[in-house]
Amino acid sequence: MTAVADDKPSHIFPSEYLQEFSAQVFMHFRVPEKDARQAADVLGRSDLRGIDSHGIARLHTYFDMLEMERINPRPKIKIVREKKSVATVDGDNGLGLVVGPKANAIAMDKAAKHGSGWVAVCNTNHFGMAGYYPLQALERDMIGWAMTNTTKLVAPLWGAERVLGTNPIAIAFPGDKEPPIVIDMATSAVAYGKIEIALRKKSAVPRGWIVDKHGASTTNPQDMIDGGAQLPLGSEYELGGHKGYALGAMVDILCAVLSGANWGPFAPPFALRQEIPERSVGKGIGHFFGAMEIGGFLDKNDFKKQIDEWRRVLKAAKPAAGTSGPLIPGDPERIAEARRSREGIPLLKAVVEDLLDISRRTGIPFAAQ
Amino acid sequence: MTAVADDKPSHIFPSEYLQEFSAQVFMHFRVPEKDARQAADVLGRSDLRGIDSHGIARLHTYFDMLEMERINPRPKIKIVREKKSVATVDGDNGLGLVVGPKANAIAMDKAAKHGSGWVAVCNTNHFGMAGYYPLQALERDMIGWAMTNTTKLVAPLWGAERVLGTNPIAIAFPGDKEPPIVIDMATSAVAYGKIEIALRKKSAVPRGWIVDKHGASTTNPQDMIDGGAQLPLGSEYELGGHKGYALGAMVDILCAVLSGANWGPFAPPFALRQEIPERSVGKGIGHFFGAMEIGGFLDKNDFKKQIDEWRRVLKAAKPAAGTSGPLIPGDPERIAEARRSREGIPLLKAVVEDLLDISRRTGIPFAAQ
Numbered sequence: 001m002t003a004v005a006d007d008k009p010s011h012i013f014p015s016e017y018l019q020e021f022s023a024q025v026f027m028h029f030r031v032p033e034k035d036a037r038q039a040a041d042v043l044g045r046s047d048l049r050g051i052d053s054h055g056i057a058r059l060h061t062y063f064d065m066l067e068m069e070r071i072n073p074r075p076k077i078k079i080v081r082e083k084k085s086v087a088t089v090d091g092d093n094g095l096g097l098v099v100g101p102k103a104n105a106i107a108m109d110k111a112a113k114h115g116s117g118w119v120a121v122c123n124t125n126h127f128g129m130a131g132y133y134p135l136q137a138l139e140r141d142m143i144g145w146a147m148t149n150t151t152k153l154v155a156p157l158w159g160a161e162r163v164l165g166t167n168p169i170a171i172a173f174p175g176d177k178e179p180p181i182v183i184d185m186a187t188s189a190v191a192y193g194k195i196e197i198a199l200r201k202k203s204a205v206p207r208g209w210i211v212d213k214h215g216a217s218t219t220n221p222q223d224m225i226d227g228g229a230q231l232p233l234g235s236e237y238e239l240g241g242h243k244g245y246a247l248g249a250m251v252d253i254l255c256a257v258l259s260g261a262n263w264g265p266f267a268p269p270f271a272l273r274q275e276i277p278e279r280s281v282g283k284g285i286g287h288f289f290g291a292m293e294i295g296g297f298l299d300k301n302d303f304k305k306q307i308d309e310w311r312r313v314l315k316a317a318k319p320a321a322g323t324s325g326p327l328i329p330g331d332p333e334r335i336a337e338a339r340r341s342r343e344g345i346p347l348l349k350a351v352v353e354d355l356l357d358i359s360r361r362t363g364i365p366f367a368a369q
Numbered sequence: 370m371t372a373v374a375d376d377k378p379s380h381i382f383p384s385e386y387l388q389e390f391s392a393q394v395f396m397h398f399r400v401p402e403k404d405a406r407q408a409a410d411v412l413g414r415s416d417l418r419g420i421d422s423h424g425i426a427r428l429h430t431y432f433d434m435l436e437m438e439r440i441n442p443r444p445k446i447k448i449v450r451e452k453k454s455v456a457t458v459d460g461d462n463g464l465g466l467v468v469g470p471k472a473n474a475i476a477m478d479k480a481a482k483h484g485s486g487w488v489a490v491c492n493t494n495h496f497g498m499a500g501y502y503p504l505q506a507l508e509r510d511m512i513g514w515a516m517t518n519t520t521k522l523v524a525p526l527w528g529a530e531r532v533l534g535t536n537p538i539a540i541a542f543p544g545d546k547e548p549p550i551v552i553d554m555a556t557s558a559v560a561y562g563k564i565e566i567a568l569r570k571k572s573a574v575p576r577g578w579i580v581d582k583h584g585a586s587t588t589n590p591q592d593m594i595d596g597g598a599q600l601p602l603g604s605e606y607e608l609g610g611h612k613g614y615a616l617g618a619m620v621d622i623l624c625a626v627l628s629g630a631n632w633g634p635f636a637p638p639f640a641l642r643q644e645i646p647e648r649s650v651g652k653g654i655g656h657f658f659g660a661m662e663i664g665g666f667l668d669k670n671d672f673k674k675q676i677d678e679w680r681r682v683l684k685a686a687k688p689a690a691g692t693s694g695p696l697i698p699g700d701p702e703r704i705a706e707a708r709r710s711r712e713g714i715p716l717l718k719a720v721v722e723d724l725l726d727i728s729r730r731t732g733i734p735f736a737a738q
Contacts, residue, residue, distance in 0.1 A: 081665065081666060081667065082484075082665065083483060083484030083485075083662060083664075083665035084453060084454065084482075084483040084484050085453065085454035085483045085484045085485045085665075086484035086485050086661060086662070086666055087665070087666070113453075114452060114453040114454045114483055115451075115452030115454045115455035115487075116454045116455050116485060116487050118484075118485050118661065120667075143627075155686075155689070156683055156686060156695040156696070157695065157696050158688060158689045158692035158693070158694055158695055158696055159683075159686040159687060159688065159689060159694065160686075160687040160688060160689045160690065161686050161687040163682070163683055163686050163695070169616075171619055173622050173626075181618065183616075183618065183619055185611075185612040185615055185616075186612075187612075188609075189603070189609045190608075190609060206607050208607075209608075214689065215688065215689025215690055216689070216690055233602060233603050233609045233612050233613065234558070234602050234603055234604075234608075234609075234613070235603075235604075235608055238575050238577075239558055239575065239577045239578075239603075239604055240557075240558045240559060240602045240603075240613075242554075242696065242698075243555075243556075243602050244602065244609075245698075246554055246698040247538075249550065249552070249683075249698060250540055250552055252679075253542050253676070253679065257542075257672060257675045257679060258512075258663070258666045258667060258672065259666065259667070260667055260671070263675070264679060264682055264683065265686075281675070281678065282675075292455060293452060293455070294627070295452075296450065296451065296452035296454075296455035296456070297450060297455055297457045297489050297628065298450065298457060298489075298627060298628070298629055303626065303627065306632070306650070306651075307622070307626060309650065310621075310622065310626055310632055310633060313633055313634065314525055314528075314532060314618075314633065317524075317525060317528040317529075317530050317532050317634075318529040318530040318584070319527060319528065319529060319584065320524070320527045320528060320529045320580065320583065320585070321529065321583040321584055321585055323584070324527070325527055325528065326525040326526065326527055326528040326532070327527055327611065329611075329614075329615040329618060
């Protein structure tokens, strides 16, 4: 293996190879093959779309959780409460990568019958990239939504400690001849991964990303580690930080309070190194899925043609000086997916080492060259 | 009248007095009494909750639009397409203050029957404070959502012109013994009103609020007037401006593309002084309402008790230095409502003059002392 910095790609792998490895790892823990392939597909799609933080880079964490028996490999996922267009699903402490797609399918089935479907999920775990779920809805020509609460990282407005997760929101709208519009965003100002990179490089972060343990603005990422917190989208009050905080609260309540999961600071951690919350107020973490049948609102083809036109009009807006012009949500990921489908998935040296470690411990072959 | 600066309150009025005046003004234009009182209630609730920009301060604009016959005072509001849990409503170019509550009621009726209701609205006009609608849902013990698109003011990421409105999102969750959690937020970094105040005072605005006509960051509010634009929540890319832009896009598509209204830069203006868009791609502006029956997900009392607990836990988080501690969304408005219900509504001198002008032109008495 050639020497490369920790945050530079070391190897490139075909997507299929990585997905097969992930599936084998899940099966090693008695996850049924169909579920294992589903879970591997969620991770694989994330790597294809360039969301490296939510792809196979997380496999070691799922591995740890399965090995410690903190996740149920063969959950009995069931609807615990329901009306025509809504339901709550209990994920039986299964992999979020398995529970999520099943709950999302229930939302889509309801939408097909009743115009829309909304499913809150409790007793589940990390479900991967939020954008995966609305992409599934696009395959059924629907508008899809997904949200999840996550381990605490973000301070509330005028708070000096972590109480909410980075709680993402995803939604997608199908186009006709043009690509879909796919929104997938955390409700924090930035991804935690960006702060991790600054920590490794011992560099400062922009003002507005984090606060220290007193709730004061800081540019030193170590201050966040030492009892500080991330800031919500909008950062400080003057720039609308109360709005990002409100969005994070909305996601937390829809996913976790409405489903009977652990909300706010009580969301259980995903990684072993994270502290266990002092209290439990529900079961596992929570997700929230939505699906809308477009034909219940408007002729489906008319809608898709207008989405094409929306895209063209927005793209044609005057570019800001020094930029290539307005970006359409989901385009960077779509472009990454086209390229990585051809060229393969570049992985960091540290990720490859994680996969080799799993290979050694499970006996599942992994060839890193 | 005592001399007061334009942006200082000059008079205090009982809320009922202002609402009665608004209702009489709407009736003057042949708005049916029930609709007129509904419209006045939306404006009045906004004034009570301290959202001065969306209360009676806007009455002169509604007056202008009615006088110019740009708004239909007696609309035939109808459902044009529907499935069990979804519908599209055509507002027949009525007052948004009348169309909005009717469409929202359709969403709530659907939720009562089918677990949830989602209503897109076209051919409508400015609907007042977005938060009004989820407050209605709270009265039926439901979770309520409301969004609307608005006249263009905000630039897309890496764009140098206005293409989206300030497109607000509102959602509310009922508590049990504690007050509800009420989110009502524009998807722009700040309200346009804050830029107007800086313009009047000839003061600079914080970096991150606006760009100039080249799409470059500026702190001079005049640069926005001279062909610039507001920035979305998150401001520039580094702080997540692409996320606020994505949220604004989501609201635009749900409200206007899905309903068949005018989306993006084609949303017709609310005030007469604003330019008319070059193209029409639908009917009027658009709203989107949602209502969810909590009992379809979880026992309603359990949910409300957890919301109480959510509030207590978030409130008890460690305060940032120099602040009174974490804020719960909707609390400032709730506190304003309690105070203004007792003490009355303070109005700026300029607003009082607008009301006196309406009084002179309609013959409806208005006593400004």
